Amino acid sequence: MKTQLFDALKVSVLAVVISFGLSYAFAWTAPTATPPTGNVSAPINTGAGLQTKYGNLTVANLGTNSIIVSGSATINDVYITSIGKWASELYPVNLVNGQHTVSQCSGLGGSSVDIGGGNKLCKFASASCPVGWAKYGNWSTTSNTNVNYKLNTVNGDIRGKCKSEYRVCSSGSHIFSNTTKETVVCQTWDKNEWCQDNEYASATAVITETGCY
Structure with missing residues (x-):
């Protein structure tokens, strides 16, 4: 009787082991290319060698000694520490009617908004304009x-x-x-x-x- 129970137990354990082995075998995915090709891309690291990232990269703050742009770049504004000025101050972008600039707008806490026709407004989070500024039409949020x-x-x-x-x-x-x-x-x-x-x-x-x- 003990021998029969032991044999039945061995069969059960063997069946469980085989089932696990088959599940792993079916779940395994073969390589898509012959090694060493098809490897995961190397991460950005602190090494001194040249590194290239082909996808987009977003950082909260970036400190660097120099930047080389081989293509085009879209930048809201750049502060030039050597002269203590923003780039927009050197090449000002005027708002509609030419009385103020985009730089003056951001300096007062506003944000420039393109309203079409090549015209820009300064949007302030208030019910009125700062002193020396005027409301343009009925442009507002309510x-x-x-x-x-x-x-x-x-x-x-x-x-x-x-x-x-x-x-x-x-x-x-x-x-x-x-x-x-x-x-x-x-x-x-x-x-x-x-x-x-x-x-x-x-x-x-x-x-x-x-x-x-």
């Missing part, structure tokens, strides 16, 4: 405003009975564009001979960003 108001309306079919309903008047909003600030007047046409005391409300959006020049 946020929605909600105003609660009460409506007296007929209470079912009961003549002479009114009930109050509270509603919300929403102004609406828009993203940065040449759009006027929204103002909405919320009214109701539920007037009748019993319920005349309706309250009306108006909601005006809040300007959060302004386009200046």
